[in-house]
Amino acid sequence: MSKYIIEFSKTGTICFTSHLDLMRIFKRSFKRAGIGLAYSQGFNPHPKMGFAQPLSLGYWGMEEFFEFETEEEISEDQLLQRLGSVMPEGIRLVRCLPAEKLTKTLAAHTVAAEYVIAIPVDPDSCGNDGGETESRTEEVPVAGTAAVDRDPDADLSDPHSLWDSYMGMDEILVWKRQKKKAGPKLTDIRPMIREITFQWAPEAGSLYVDAVLDGGSASNLSPELVISSVCRRFGIETDRGEISVMRKKILFDRPLEELL
Numbered sequence: 001m002s003k004y005i006i007e008f009s010k011t012g013t014i015c016f017t018s019h020l021d022l023m024r025i026f027k028r029s030f031k032r033a034g035i036g037l038a039y040s041q042g043f044n045p046h047p048k049m050g051f052a053q054p055l056s057l058g059y060w061g062m063e064e065f066f067e068f069e070t071e072e073e074i075s076e077d078q079l080l081q082r083l084g085s086v087m088p089e090g091i092r093l094v095r096c097l098p099a100e101k102l103t104k105t106l107a108a109h110t111v112a113a114e115y116v117i118a119i120p121v122d123p124d125s126c127g128n129d130g131g132e133t134e135s136r137t138e139e140v141p142v143a144g145t146a147a148v149d150r151d152p153d154a155d156l157s158d159p160h161s162l163w164d165s166y167m168g169m170d171e172i173l174v175w176k177r178q179k180k181k182a183g184p185k186l187t188d189i190r191p192m193i194r195e196i197t198f199q200w201a202p203e204a205g206s207l208y209v210d211a212v213l214d215g216g217s218a219s220n221l222s223p224e225l226v227i228s229s230v231c232r233r234f235g236i237e238t239d240r241g242e243i244s245v246m247r248k249k250i251l252f253d254r255p256l257e258e259l260l
Contacts, residue, residue, distance in 0.1 A: 001038045001048075002073040003102060005260070006083070007094040010061040014090030019054040025088060026066060033082040038069035052106035052250050053113065053215060056222070060246040065256075067099060067106055099260050109259055112194055112251040113215035115223045118244045119207045121156070121236045143177040143184040144224055146232035154234045156207065162198040166233055174225045189229065192221035207236070215250070 010022070017025070027047060030037050037047040049068035055061045076096035084093045148169060155161040166172070172193070175184040195212040209230060213221040223245050231238065252259060 001069050001071060003067070003069045003099040004076065004079060005097045005099045005102070005106065005256075006066045006068075006079070007097075008061075008064050008066060009092045009094065010055060010064060010090060011092075012090040014088060015055075015058055015060050018057055019051070022051075022055075023049075025091070026068075029083055029086045030068075032086040035074065035079065035082060036071040038071050050105060050107065052252075053110050055247060056224075056245070058245070059223075060244070062246060063094075063249040064247070065106055065250060067102070097256075097260055101260055106252070106259075108217070109252040109254065110250055111214070111216040111218075111253050112212055114195075114210070114212045114248040114251065115226075116246045116248055117209040117211065117223060117227060117230075118204075119209065119227070119231065119236060120205055120238050120242045121207050121234075122205075141175045141184045141186070143175050144228055145175050146225075146229040147173040147175065147186060148229055148233050150235045151233055152235070156200050156234070157202075159198045159200070162234065163196070166198075166230065167193075167196065169233075172229050174229055176225065189221055189225050192219055193226070196226075207234075210248075212251070216253075 026049065027037070030047075037049060039045040039047055047068070049066070052065040052067070055064060076098065079096045080093050087093065151165045154165050167190070169190065171188040172190040173186055174189055176187040176189075178185050192214040193211060194214065195210075197210045199208045199210070200206075201208060207230075209226065211223070211226055213223065213226065215221070227240075227243060227245075230236070
């Protein structure tokens with residue numbers, strides 16, 4: 001058996017394919033390309049394959065990673081050529097790397113991810129909340145909503161002003177869903193934001209948020225909670241369906257070359 005890693009991108013309408021369906025696409029692509037995957041042992045064997053980190057529905061991914069094992073050794077160039085010829089539109093295979101030295105899964109090495117979020121916004125309404133500045137901590141908790149005060153002085157055209165307003169808060173509170181527990185929990189996401197910058201693009205009518213967020217098994221922050229808190233802080237009222245999210249890269253605890 002041989003172990004490999006493929007770097008790929010996922011763009012366009014296929015971004016609306018779920019994680020499980022993407023797994024099926026890869027599995028069927030291997031079959032169509034005539035590449036035999038290695039399977040686990042036991043009562044219910046399954047192919048030895050997986051992603052470094054699942055990509056949420058609707059997100060673009062520019063530097064995604066897929067690891068797998070084959071029954072026989074195949075050159076990396078052949079793998080790229082044969083798989084690339086049967087992949088659906090929107091999935092582009094970038095490179096294939098041997099991964100014989102990888103002792104743990106890539107998921108176990110994942111610690112963070114960088115996202116680019118584009119939020120369409122009317123600059124005339126940004127920060128205009130009619131004088132309402134009270135916190136939402138006393139409202140009925142709904143998972144995914146923010147519990148921060150609005151900043152009526154937020155200056156959309158000044159990235160430094162936006163950073164100071166957002167990261168200047170002692171806590172960035174949001175209602176976060178709890179696993180196996182009823183009801184969301186008020187959580188401070190500020191420690192899980194490693195880096196964040198804001199850039200207003202008037203020609204596009206959008207606020208771009210570039211953020212590096214915790215993304216491993218020890219700590220994981222969904223961009224949805226950042227979106228919710230940013231929109232609440234700056235008084236932005238935009239339909240979620242109009243906001244786009246792209247995962248720019250996945251960050252590991254060590255450079256990928258060292259892991260392989």
